[in-house]
Amino acid sequence: MKFEIYSGDWLTQPCDLLVVGVIAEKKKEADVLFVPRGDAKEFNDALGGLLAEAIRDENFHGQKGETLMMQTQRILPAKRALFIGMGTRDALSLEQIREVAGTAILHAQRVNAKIVQFVVDAEISFVAKEYARAVTEGALLAAYRFVKYQS
Numbered sequence: 001m002k003f004e005i006y007s008g009d010w011l012t013q014p015c016d017l018l019v020v021g022v023i024a025e026k027k028k029e030a031d032v033l034f035v036p037r038g039d040a041k042e043f044n045d046a047l048g049g050l051l052a053e054a055i056r057d058e059n060f061h062g063q064k065g066e067t068l069m070m071q072t073q074r075i076l077p078a079k080r081a082l083f084i085g086m087g088t089r090d091a092l093s094l095e096q097i098r099e100v101a102g103t104a105i106l107h108a109q110r111v112n113a114k115i116v117q118f119v120v121d122a123e124i125s126f127v128a129k130e131y132a133r134a135v136t137e138g139a140l141l142a143a144y145r146f147v148k149y150q151s
Helices: 039-046 050-058 094-110 128-143
Strands: 015-024 067-071 078-088 116-119
Touching: 015 039, 015 094, 039 050, 050 067, 067 094, 078 094, 094 116, 094 128
Parallel strands: 015 078, 015 116
Antiparallel strands: 067 078
């Protein structure tokens, strides 16, 4: 597995799976759907509102561990996008970032994605080095398969 870190316009980068971690509202009511903001809003705008429509259709709240995968309809260079709920901002930790990365890799394997791009939200207050390390650790742990004694 190869990891690369770069900065730039993530909407123009080709990949098989674009992973966007989303932060939920503090309200826990079941009727409060995730509202695209930040990176998710950019994505929604680029797709002409398709993300907002998918959020309504799938009843996506952005709670911890909740996922929403969608095709980009060839509007963007990324083939698919995966939105993973990271819970509320005050409960966010590096361990949670690892879990998000692990979840993303499991979804990537399921759809046979070779190039996975993680979008780092500018609003997340971790040092970039810590965030990158947590994503790498979570991805490697999720992708690991012990096959030595399998026949």
